[in-house]
Amino acid sequence: MKKLTALLIAVITLFADVASCKGKAPANERSKSGYYAIFEVDGNADISDGEMSSIMDTIRKRLSDNGFTEASVEKQNSTSIRVEIPEVKNPEDVLKYVGSQGKLEFRDSSGTVWLTGKDVKKAGTGYDENGNPAVTLEFTADGQKKFKDATAHVSSSSDKKLYIYLGDEQVSAPTCESEINSKTAQIQLNGGSAEEAKSLASVITSGSLEVDLKMVESGAMSATLGQNAVNNAMLAAGIGLIVIFVLLIAFYGGMGIAAAIALLVYVLLYVGVLAVFPFVQLTFPGIAGIILSIGMAVDANVVIFDRVKEEYASGKTRKAAISVGYKHAVVTVIDSNVTTLLAAGVLWILTSGSLKGFAITLFLGTVVSMITAIFVTRAFTSVVAGLVKEDRRDRFLSLKREVEAA
16 A cells, blocks of 8 residues: 555656646746846955855855745856845845845944944844834944943044944944943834845844955846646646545545545645745745655555554454554654654755755645644544444444453
8 A cells, every 4th residue: 555655646746747847838928026136256356166155155044044045046157146036025125235245344433443243143133113124233242342332432422423334335323322331232224124124134144255246137037937837736736636535535435534634634734834934935846845745644644544454454443443543653653754854954954045945845744744644634533433333343342342341
């Protein structure tokens, strides 16, 4: 039966791939939800391959911190980098800081630098007193002392302003009326968006780039999946689920009906979970993770029902077989799912780009699969078992237990 299940999953996956390939829309029919930008290294900079790799890793981290886990960062040539971001609403706010050198400085009106990004322990996002998005900073111990000295100095100056620069761009200029001895500070963006605040915070956290980058080209790009491809993939998934339902019912009878209902609940829950998390982006690796997760959900049901059939064949009643079968099979299901969760977690931590999308969908799908297999499937199985009339063997075994008990 397990070989049949593996073959079925392979066939469904192949069917979905074929349907998606046939349904790919021409470039002019695809939705333009993605955005790309090309950054070029300062022409006077002499940069090695190692330094270029370090720059690309920093950009990937900045994008990942902004929730764009499936963004692509590739070396275009020896001096330029191409960045592609799928499903971005405000690309200008994101790209404004992604390629920035990220050299943070706190200056007074004369241009004297009092603090730098090295004095910042971490950066996050928040809101100022007017409810506008802002960047929150937490200083190191040495940074707190420098910030105290800086505010003491500018509070006695004529303009009383502490100018905050990111590279050559002034991002904020708060007024300091007195000395401030605090380990935290806030950068007000003067009407900037939440995306801009998040991007600036990620730049400060990731550190500065070794060279200055200039965005030489940008624009919208065709989405990875066309609408026709999505429609065909949905149709393929629907047909695949129907085939799975039929086979489950054919091999397991009433328990197969319970499994089919539980699998349908799993799919609905999974879709809901994917919709809740905005960082989940349905590129091809992400869809591969979804397909694998559904296959694991089917396999969990197969493991459980095979064990129930073994217990029933050994002479137990239906209810006793379900109880004992679940008790033994659930350990196997948990072990396999926990192993998959660990693998998905390692992929999430150690990889970048599209592999993160695969790891996210696989992780979420495995969690939902484990919950539905342990709780939902058992609940439906118990209901179905209660509706099925006892056969002669069940009545005989029940009577035998009563006699033995007497």
